[in-house]
Amino acid sequence: MAAPTIMILDPADTVAVVLSDMAVGETREGITAGADIPRGHKVARVDIAQGAPILKYGQLMAVASAPIKAGDHVHSHNCALPEGSHAHSAIAARLPQAPSRQTFMGYARPDGRVGTRNFIGIMASVNCSSTVCDAIAAEANRLLLPKYPGIDGFAPIVHDQGCGMSNKGEGFDALVRTLKGYRDHPNFGGVLIVGLGCEVNQLTLYQPSDWTRERFHTFNIQEVGGSRSAVRRAVELLEPIAAAASKDVRTEQPVSKLTLGMQCGGSDGFSGITANPALGVASDMLVAAGGTSILSETPEIFGAEHLLIARAAPETGAKIEAMIDWWRDYAEKNGASLDNNPSPGNKKGGLTTILEKSLGAVAKGGMAPLSGAYAYSEKIDTNGFVYMDSPGYDPVAATGQVAAGANLIAFTTGRGSCFGAKPAPSIKLASNSDLARSMPEDIDIDCGVVVEEGTSLSEMGQHIYDLLLDTASGQKTASEEFGYGDNEFVPWKIGAVL
Template identity: 80%
Template sequence: MTASRPAFMHLSPADTVGVALRALKSGEAALGVTLLADIPQGHKFAITAMAKGTAVVKYGQVMAVATEDIAPGAHVHSHNAAMSDSHSDQASAPGVLHAAPARTTFQGFARPDGRVGTRNYIGILASVNCSSTVCNSIAETANRLLLQHFPNIDGFAPIVHDQGCGMANQGEGFDALVRVLKGYRDHPNFGGVLIVGLGCEVNQLTLYQRSDWTEERIGIFNIQDVGGSASAVRRAMELLEPICAAANADSRSAQPVSKLVLGMQCGGSDGFSGITANPALGVASDMLVAAGGTSILSETPEIYGAEHLLIARGDAATGAKIRAMIDWWRDYTAKNGASLDNNPSPGNKKGGLTTILEKSLGAVAKGGLSPLAGAFAYAEQIRIPGFVYMDSPGYDPVAATGQVAAGANLIAFTTGRGSCFGAKPAPSIKLASNSALFRQMPEDMDIDCGVVVEEGVSLEEMGQRIYDLLLDTASGRKTKSEEFGYGDNEFVPWKIGAVL
């Protein structure tokens, strides 16, 4: 960073802290105070005295409480600031509709049920962990022997997992697994699917018979019924031939942006995430919503402390659903001897995040400013346009799996520390919150949002760049995670309940 670029930032007039945009040295002057300690990049320093027990304010919101007296210029972090319970009654603003962007179409695969795919994979779905190895073998064999004959197919994606048996056949955990698998079975990014079970499992194939697919788009069988593992692979090759022929006949055509469903994720966040990548993605989300599309925010443990900002943007029924989700998570973590403030992770803290409140205030920025149109259970089908919320853990693969199952045909993933992720069948765009990360991991990062700080690019311009990249990706441009081959191991349905 050159001397002409800002060294620090004051995000809101109400804030009691500033943020170091580069590493600052003790004795430097910043925002009217003399620093009393070295301040790492992305970390906070006090710009006013804070007595023990008083609020630490960032983004104009309470992000922590001082655990000791804090002098102006002091480094503010986990050594002198901790979780606050005084966040939930703060004033917040209603949602704001934005003008539609100029670009309102992309090139996608129209499906018979009216939805549109951004990719044209064939899904090889395991109903149970016992068929996962066979499904991996089917996908590997099909990619080696069949794919070359069907140029309009993007590949054969194994959707495998470690559930489906050793669990109750009813209740939250079982219902979540069934919703996820049905969501993938019917996903618009699949031109066809093959579902393989073992035969004796709790999660029986009878739950996954044909829905909107035509006869030639789906195949279903149990390994026990065809002679064993090797025979199952041979049987799969027979069933896949007509499925591939049907999918290969599909081609891209101009489609409205209203057919896009964007899942928004953040992982490996840092002190810049809530300043650059997340609010810039929020601008792109607002543009997508204004064009008639859908964007999904999730990760309930990572909106804790900022849920009031979302509730203010929806109607009473939606607000009640989000409050109920927060209450469920408080109870769930307590029963398991955990706390919602166990998050941020060590990497988050090294990057400058002190409490879950601070992390959440930055995380909700991904949702922009649009009104909140609805709140949904994990992996529940989302068929309404607008900005919506879906319950999920903060664990990235589980959250993204739920969003894809809910209908997301595109994923945008912000990171400040360098999280590596990609999903199938939904392409995943990686947004670096700082330019140092973008330069450090160019093989994994798709776009550099650090230029908001390093080059003074406005959030509006950065949001436009993200929006254009989303549409380009939806039209077939490969992401860095696709080029590497991510997606075969990132399908992780939420495991709730006892293993029996």
């Protein structure tokens, strides 16, 4: 079969997606192009009057800012955001049958959670100790890792917060919650937290959980003689932790112990029709097997939140609505608009409005019922498909998901995002085959075959699901092979810097 050259996502759509460059005068599926239209962009299927709705995925993605003729290129030059409320089509929740594969090989922790990796975390409580934590991790990886091959390495968790801020309020609470989530993460077989000593974010806030007490230490640089002394002291404390963690072994564990954080970055016109819905299929399979998947990035569900609310209990739906309201107010206070999205790269790839981008982004969540809605980095305490509030900035969103308990990340991209998320392995899904061919060192799965070869979304989803379980069992991802993850811990910075 010849590869399709145009895609209509829903019979009600007034636009179609061009799958390869379409020249002016060329006819496909009865549509004759009135201009050159790049691949991944949209062509009008019918005449659309100025002010009339433009539909994609069977949903409202924009209104026409000028008259549009059938065959016209539909993009930023003739699209605008609708004003006021508009009717939406909600879709009922459903789940597939549970997949046959329902176990993976992981590290069982005494608190009942299961790790997919066995790192030792070197955490900074404050920006002032970040350089020392980097030095500690480097020295421990040089001196200790060769002696204790049963661990995956010493991971520096460093950041630019912890002082110059109020010790109460949203910003401080989010930082403490995030650091505690990493302190207790099952992908850490041990943790050392290092402070300076005089900062707002004091080490006394981070007492160890009972099971980690023998593999947990803290100290302040000011109390051990300075920076070089801190590195020497850290290596002394880390050796017995490494010796103990190196004895941890993988055992067969149920998929219910997996928590998947789902991200998309550098999206394009194919993201919402290949990688994102294919990941949605895998997410549904994970949930059907008893696992948990997390959707985030609230500014990037704006305009598509109704698709989540329709699949949620009333109290969960109300939480989603409250998050959207908070973001409207937050953007307005900072002189911004939620339609600052899509980015220039998104638009070059064919995305026109935040509504269109959001409709494609929500596809990562599949069709499962929405079981809960959580604050940024709040511990996920239920299985199933859940939502966690976060910015659309990928490192911040992924940091919150890992703090909330994600022991695995799946990241879709159309333009070519580079990313890792220690201690959680991150698989990268390309929305188009050109990207997979041009950046093979960073891509784990080419979802572009949905378009280029006619691979079904269900088949693609099965492939992703299998790779998730293989990765959870120890198979390294492309980002892990390169070494990503040391610089991608970025807690959400909310509030004033004082």
